[in-house]
Amino acid sequence: MVFTSPVERATPDRLADERESLTQQLDLHRATLLRKLDGLDDEQLRRRPMPTSGLNLLGLVKHLAETEHGWFVRIYGGLPEPDLFPTDGEPDADFRIGPDEKVDELVGQYLRTCERARALVAAGGLDDVATTPSGARANLRAILVHLIQETARHNGHADFIREAIDGTTGH
Structure with a gap:
């Protein structure tokens, strides 16, 4: 089955206020990631690692x-929830796709997590401060900027993959 992105990519409003600018940029990069998957089948999404690390498009979605779950739900929201994908302490395990993991389930989890993050951000203030597990403090503004750069960076990886x-580029 060929993947079709369930979300549209919207152009951010260049006259938006600070909160809308940040959230619209993050939504743009979220939608861009899923557009990278458009038209590919299951094998192409999971079994074609390009770099020697084994990174693939579906692994980027999972990661x-x-x-987003870690930063918005657990750290900013303060909700005592477990990781979405337990890693047993193995670094970068959240990038790897297991044979029983399905494209629609992983994309669905990503979309649900983004929706939860949007709700938490909408209910909070940009100056709200959260404490990371390492004890560092960050306000919601900094968390949004971090997630924008994290998603945009991985979209660059997705471009190459x-x-x-x-051969699809600029997608």
């Missing part, structure tokens, strides 16, 4: 779901 799969 970013875990990252997608081009290596079928």
